[in-house]
Amino acid sequence: MEFFDKLWEWAPEVFPFLIKASVVTLQVTAGSLALALVLGIFVAVARISSFKLLSYPALIYTDVMRGTPALVQLFIIYFGLSDLGLEFDPISAAIIGLGLNGAAYVGEIYRAGIVAIHRGQIEAALSLGMTPVRAMRYIILPQAVRIVLPPLTNYAILLVKDTAIISTIAAPEVMFEARRIVQATFMHSVSGQIYLMAALIYMAITLPMSYVAKRLERAKAAWH
Amino acid sequence: MEALVRIIDLHKNFGSLEVLKGISIEVTKGEKLTIIGPSGSGKTTLLRCVNYLEKPTSGHVYVDDKLIGEKKVNGRYVHLSDRELAKERAGIGFVFQRFNLFPHLTALDNVTVAPRRVLGMQVAEADEMAMEMLEKVGLAHKAGEYPERLSGGQQQRVAIARVLGMQPKLMLFDEATSALDPELIGEVLKVMRELAEEGRTMMIVTHEIQFAEEVSDRVIFMDEGRVIEEGPPKEIFSKPRHERTQTFLHQILER
């Protein structure tokens, strides 16, 4: 088929650019994931806290982050804040935007994990004479980590795919690069092949992650 | 006494594994036939062939003189359509080892769903009939409960009520108490005993030897896909003739 002929023809030239751009994809993914994982702890703790002053804002934050498109949040940070004097380069804006967005999702995952642990566990630990801190450390957290790992891996996969939206603020990642190549070199006739190559790059990243996620799910199921 | 069930030279293969190697049995109307044997002997498969949950590889099953699962067309045997098969199954009651109650329906609805949807019974009539059936098994007070709130023994009794709701001519029990905790077995056996006393035709696969002795008219011992020995319970349980029967009874009564 002609389509695939063109694909083999252009792949050697185009792929290197896309692979280089995928480094940015991975950087942004790692950065925002790290931010989300850390902020998520605060969000989760605030949400399960009994202080209304903490739990309500956390609830609203989570709901708004999950109820509005990440693209809007990104634009608010990149274009909106610069209007107010706070400028970010595309990659920083991307990490902050996706990180803040992710904190809401990760917070939910943490919260569900903590809640899932049977009350009886805490009670048993305390009756054995453990301090709450010890109980946390040796009984609760190890179990929570097991519960939380599969959904977190799934979230990481979603995050990789979400990084595609930062192409709209000119972050030099895969989608942006693919589009740039098509437009800059007037290679519109092979845009199909080029975007297919971009798709394959994403798959090369997400497929191994999915495999790991499945293994984790299976391990978790067996552990129960 | 006419035979309600006639099983003729039944063979069943699962792939290369021959599970039933030529079973021929007759069950007369009102008879309680118990089938015992080690696991893998094919007794569950045999029962499942009677209501065609398993398709026999060869051989035929007749219930009430009707050929089950197939029909003769121009001298050849042909499989029945889903609708025809469903009609035949409606008259045969099957009680599963794992109850298989419908979790999204209450106990009452579990009993009424088939009479309503298959027999076309009106809701009020079906509800009334279902309450009677639940009364019969001692669970009228649980009519509005969902299966997950019922104990194993209660669930199995609801399953029996569900089968009774269809007014079956024949009842098949596939290790009805094997999945129950010991203290719950009694309540199910009690119901089965009452059904036996009503004169129903029953084919029972079970490990409950004492129950089998009390209730059966005839006992069949199966091993490795064949009928090894058959006879009245007194004979089989106290004076088994075949060595394999003796070995099996020894093992099972050692418990």
Add this chain to the structure above:
Amino acid sequence: MSEMIEFLKGYEDYFGDWVWEMLIASLVTMELMLLSFILACALGLVIALMRISQFSVLSGLTKVYIGFFRGVPVLVILYWIYFAMPELGYKILLISSFTAAVLGLGIHGSAFLAEVFRSGIEALDHGQMEAALSLGMTPSQALRFIILPQAARVVLPPMANYSVGLLKETALCSIIAVPELMLRAKDVASSSFLPMHAFVLAAVFYYIMSFPMMRLAEHLEAKMAVGR
């Protein structure tokens, strides 16, 4: 507090117009979402049935389909349908951006929903079908009264969650020039030089649209979890 007032003052000249324009654009957003949802469900069901079919060819092909569309960002699919397909000589598919968007979102979503439907069907224990058949139900009666009601309980919460995600995905369609809310927000932002105000207002509209869906999703999750 005074900064808040300063900020809100920025809306003075534009608020009325913006609200009106964004409202109209929101209708396009919802239309886009609805049509994509229907396509994703219908296609997803078909794919799921093929995936669990006995024919290994069908099962294998759909496995690849699902794996591909779930591993790739929806933006790539949108680009491909809108920019690339016309170039490939499929001139018949010189479709409007709206149609491209519906196709893109729908096809991408079908892969996700196919897996949801598949697990819904497979979650059902074998014995349920046998019990229904033993009571004299035909396979289609069993499907209708016993199997599908149970499958629906498994499948509805993820579907509700998916619809919320789908609503947010419609914002991406602004990139392929679909006249929905996000595009309107961008236009309004650039013409007024007030990006912050424009996008915050757009966010409010999105939140209002997603709020009922999120509550529905939560309600369904709670209801299904309690067990019936």
